[in-house]
Amino acid sequence: MSKKKKTIEELLEETLVSEEKQLYEIPENWIWLSLKNSLNSIQYGYTETSSLQAIGPKFLRITDIQNDKVDWSAVPYCKITEKEFAKYKLEDNDIVVARTGATTGKSYLIDKPPMSVFASYLIRLRCNDIMFPRFLWEFMKSPVYWKQITVVKKGSAQPGANAQILGNLSVPLPPLQEQKRITEKVEGLLGKIEEAKQLIEEAKETFELRRAAILDKAFRGELTKKWRQQNLSVDSAAQRLEMIKKERFQIAETKREVSEIIEMFDELNIVECINNNDWLYIKANMFCYNINCGGTPSKDISEEGEIPFLKVYNIVNNKVDFSYKPQYIPKEVHKSKLKKSMLRPNDVIMNIVGPPLKKIAIIPEEYSEMNMNQAIVRFRPIKYVLPKYLYYCLQYDETLRDVINKTRGVVGQSNISVSQSRNLVMPIPSIEEQAEIVSKLEEMIKREEIVLSLVSDEKNLDELKQSILSKAFRGELGTNDPSEESAIELLKEVLQEQVK
Template identity: 65%
Template sequence: MSKKKKTIDELFEEALVPEENQPYEVPENWVWAKLGYIFKQRKGQIQPTGNEMYVGLEHMNKGGGILEVGNAEGIKSKKVVFKKNDVLYGKLRPYLNKHAQVEFDGVASTDILVYYNKNIMTNKLLNMYLGLPQVLQYANENSNGINLPRVSPKAMDNMAFPLPPFNEQKRIAEKVERLLNKIEEAKQLIEEAKETFELRRAAILDKAFRGELTRKWREENSSIESALERIELIKQERFYIAETKREISEITEMFDELNTEECIDNNDWLYLKANMFCYNINCGGTPSKDISEEGEIPFLKVYNIVNNKVSFSYKPQYIPKEVHKSKLKKSILKANDVIMNIVGPPLKKIAIIPEEYYEMNMNQAIVRFRPIKYVLPKYLYYCLQYDETLRDVINETRGVVGQSNISVSQSRNLIMPIPSLEEQAEIVNK
């Protein structure tokens, strides 16, 4: 017995999404329809000859579009055929939000669904729609499989799609494209401005730490203590705060090796190793069993250093006060301590501990600089950002394949210029 053919009204009702399942309200002249009734899926597969343009999940961008086009040469398995203006959608997690409207014929991985409508403008709307968060949520909720979850073609066919009248489709697509183009133009301008900003910033730091910004100030303030007097003050203070015999031995060796003629420049600035004017420089540790999302002492990780500032609100973690005072005693952080990441990439993430945090701690990827009273924390903060300070260490790091680390020892031996406190303050202000 032949199957009864459905009427136009029955097919129309099947194609529409019931009101209770509609994601949000649309204008009266729009309809929520099931994707499979508006777009067809290309099912045809061929064995590539090797000359076809090939798109795999690795060639697609999560934000939409094709990153690059592959070549089917050497591919032995069959692939899905697609045509110019078709819409591709990655059905395999974690590639569910990869989508693109293609501008060429070719073949695609079988983990990519290929949709088409004879109306190119409708295809454009689909490609834009596939980038929305609700589509990703729908695909995630309707995925199955354990090792490599994927959304089925049938589930995607049943997904709700907001369909405007044809003329309105065209206006929407054109307006969205104009706005997206403006965003791309704005991105380009921002990148150019960032490049200019970084160059100018580097130039200011270079002038600051070569003494050019404060040349006139020095001429007007010649009565400040000499570099030789300054070195004695720093030396006395550094030995006074030393905590262990080993530390005393290390700083004794540093000061004994210091050549006073070579460490003083024409600006009457001292050039000293960081451990000569800081409390003993240390990195932190990671007591994995004691870290939690709630607790007593804030525990910093490298991702908490954003734009050279502490951003503890991002993925905050804590450790118990007992661990802070015992196992991680050497890496206690106080307000105005200067920190720097020593594990990258990228390196040179530097910040000052804000005054609202009385105490913090840090993991092993961060090193702490706590200057003695003859060096301003803000001065040290800027000095560490100056390219010359870390240039040699960074170059050594680049020379080792697969490595992007600075050791604690290298951090202690960083050489920095130390003018008088008054001039440091003037440099910071400028």
Template identity: 30%
Template sequence: MKNGWESKELKAVSAINYGYTESASADPIGPRFLRITDIQNDNVEWKNVPYCNIAKDDLPKYRLKAGDIVFARTGATTGKSFLVSDPPKEAVFASYLIRLRLLDKDLSPEFVSLFFQTAEYWRAIKEGSSGSAQGGFNASKLGALSIPFPPIPEQRRIVGILDEAFAGIATAKANAEKNLQNARALFESHLNAVFTQRGDGELPTGERSAKLRPTDAAKDEKRVTRTGGRDATTRHIAPELALAVGMPVTRPSRNWNWTALTDLARLESGHTPSRRHPEYWNGQIPWIGIKDAKVNHGRHIVDTEQKTNDLGLANSSARLLPKNTVCLSRTASVGYVVVMGKPMATSQDFVNWVCSNRLVPDFLKYVFLAEGREGFFRYSSGAVHQTIYYPEAKAFHIAHPDIAEQQRIVLECDELRAKSQRLESIYRRKLAALDELKKSLLFQAFSGQL
């Protein structure tokens, strides 16, 4: 420790107390009632903080004042702290918070609050968390933490330096995050422009009827759906881009056509071999689950977390599907899209499309990506978990051009996506570097090197 610095346990320099237990109310029945959820981005909007009922005799014990530091003691935000600087005249703190109030005049609240952002502090939180599955940190453990500190003038100097540096870092992060969002929006905007199908009026009734009749491709045994179950729904969900349920009544734009997806690709389901038979697992056949689709969303997938084998396929409804099959997650995590980079099987959480020579697999991938994960909720239903059911999937129609134009669009989208991802990578690295800079400055500050 640097000469002139001291180190003391927090319990020796402060009073540490748990918060008040009561229900929050939107009605002004008492003081403001600060909860964990009211602390967002190191800020509290006091006008949005609810109220609580509290006995007059209890109010002084739980009243907040400037210079208090409160901590989340449980849940996902365990350890998060907030320096109270300008509270309302009457405000108390809730029971899932711990309040630290400095008693030692040789310590600045601003300096101490910076200590609660250091890597050393967060290591202590991680090591000391206990209790439920969500973890927790109690007042005794907080009080046992030691804080190094210099004389008050040096504390104020350090606080001034860090406040100025952190303000600059916050501005730089805000700019990098905006640029990151713009990089993502660049590709999303391009997809939207490519797949918007506003057209120029309605299809004639006769043309609609012709398009609703099965095509030669649909009659081909290789093209028909192999999922079994109910037939395609007869209901219609109008397109916002290039995907619809049922034949749209409007013309597609340019020289595109609306076609039933089952006329262009064979719909396949997936399945999970029994977990009660370990001999069905740990083989050589990649098996796509939701986790795999999440990690590989929008890309070609070449490996999976779990693998089955021939025995697993033989004793389940899972199927080995060919390379370039397009997989769309349809259950609780709706809207993840991957393309098989080799023959694989999938769980029942996917609808899988084996494309004919009239449909480029990556074109279909981009049709799905253009919808966005939230866009697929238009085609899903369910009281608890949203699911795209097979009658809707069987009734999918897509707008598409000829095969040469599909290939051109795929190439264009691939190039723009690669550019967008390069930009995203640059801005993520900038954000990571700014976080590391903040950690470095805090380390220097509390080791006497600043």
């Protein structure tokens, strides 16, 4: 006895999403249906058991898909039987979905592939006649898609993607022509957002180049050339050197440090260390308190405590950000084991372990005392050097160029030693000119930052992208034509084939 075929009404009831499970209101000529009913197939990929071949079908893996594109020339070949190839073959407009790893749930539209199959960690979706593939692909980027496949596990939200989860997705389905209009409008709008993001990246690169150019002018004396001509009464470089030398000996704490200072100043060539701007060029440890790095008393570090304990991740955009993963040490440890790395307001710090290097900050006034780990060094200038001047000088490319070039010459190394930090040579003009340089730098950099902030709000662009996708699948992009035949009529035509 043959099995009785279902009627159109029965098939519609199985295909359409019940009213109580519909996620939101949609236009009258749209319908809600389960994704599996708009697909010809949902297929897990092929498990490659032999070594990849030099010839045969291409074997598409998750790692071969980058930024919604596949470089087919880099995709390896695989050995597969004719029967298996027919089962796992990729065709134009197939959609593959990652079902594992960091990209779980992310979908990719296959565009004119060569002879190829797909790996087991992908799921292939092949649409039937009621679903425009590019419409489905855009839907799978939208918040309504991600909300349906994301579940909370062990306190965190994690996407999950398998044939059952994907097949049971509730999808809003407009008439076929409306699907195409939505797709075209969404792709156009998202394309403009991507263009805006590219412009933002270019603006950031331009900002960094302009900032570097401003620093270069500052520390070659160009920004204050006119100022020097109008202020000839400031101390000379030779006088400045004697004052710095006297002060440096007065603050030395140990006999060893005194010996090192004597050696540094004895080796100094007074003629070679003064340039045409009447600036001194001397080592950092000659105009700073002894330069030291911190330590890591692991047993004494906690999330609550008395003394803020800085790590490299607390240096963000050349500022101290202690709100991010703050850690503390007891005051007793601060004043004993880590006495040499105590920090106070206006100390300048720099990371010496990377990548990246050249993260520099000034300790803000809000913290009367801080300390730091071994990946950071402290520069505390004497009274003849302004902290802000030193802060900007360390950001100047030429200051660290030689040291960083040396680190690049050693495989696997991206560190600066304390000794190298002490021996950094920097230009020291009069303290009055230092103040003028800082003032001009801050004015110019602030102006650049204001311009950058006007164009670089990527967060708003991402929110706009999600808003566009949300509106698209609610019928709110202004493309819907209410007079068009309802999507349910198209669905009936497809189902009619099943009852013949």
